[in-house]
Amino acid sequence: MQQESGSSEVSLWTACREGDQSAFGCLFDLHKDRVFRHAFRLLADRSDAEDILGTVFFELWRKRDTVHVVDGSLLPWLLLTATNSALNLRRATRRYRHLLSRLPREDHELSAEDQVYLRSNGLSPELDDALRGLNPTDQGLVALVIIEGYPIAEAAMALEIGPSVARKRLSRLRVRLRESLSGASTVDLALEGNGS
Structure with missing residues (x-):
């Protein structure tokens, strides 16, 4: 055959x-x-x-x-x-x-709809812009700990970094974000976040 x-x-x-x-x-x-x-x-x-x-x-x-x-x-x-x-x-x-x-990241304007969504969820467009300038690990830390309220240990595990490294990075990030966002009170509240 x-x-x-x-x-x-x-x-x-x-x-x-x-x-x-x-x-x-x-x-x-x-x-x-x-x-x-x-x-x-x-x-x-x-x-x-x-x-x-x-x-x-x-x-x-x-x-x-x-x-x-x-x-x-x-x-x-x-x-x-x-x-x-x-x-x-x-x-x-x-x-x-x-x-x-x-390639450099392209800055783009948020649509009015996206701005409303961010504000309704406690995020300002300024915070969103500041987050875009961070590397992926730092973005993850801010998103998980500061915005979503996860404990640092859980965020560190999700990002595959040590808890002490996450704490140090988060401390520096909070300082940088406060300096770059010297304005909105909702951002200040969010930056206090969950420090556990």
Whole structure:
């Protein structure tokens, strides 16, 4: 049975190399599920796996004059191309995220609706602006301890830092925030927070 399916795949590939698009469609139908599953295993993202599937078959069509059947099947070439494409996508994503992390944050005005929401929840737009200037760990400390009222020990555990480190950071943060927010009384109340 393997020999028979292999010979039909070879004949499809031969027709494909001569420009037969319907033969290419048959090859796509034959291998699309295996290539998709392989890409999904590598990337764990359905959308990315679909992109890889398209890339692999695009490359197969583009390189049809140089691709050769291995043991009666194109599957080894397809899976290897999927692996290489997935690795390229990972590298590109990593480079893109690194680049984004290095870009300066864009200051933007809060909508009137967002300002109403912040004020109704005891936060001023000034505090929101001050929080945006903090690194993610400091933002987490302020959000968990000062705004939400969690104990420092729980916040430290959630942020994967030691409680003493969290206390020191929080003390410095309160001073910095008071200096930068020398105004709103709701902010002063919030900055007293839960110091436990």
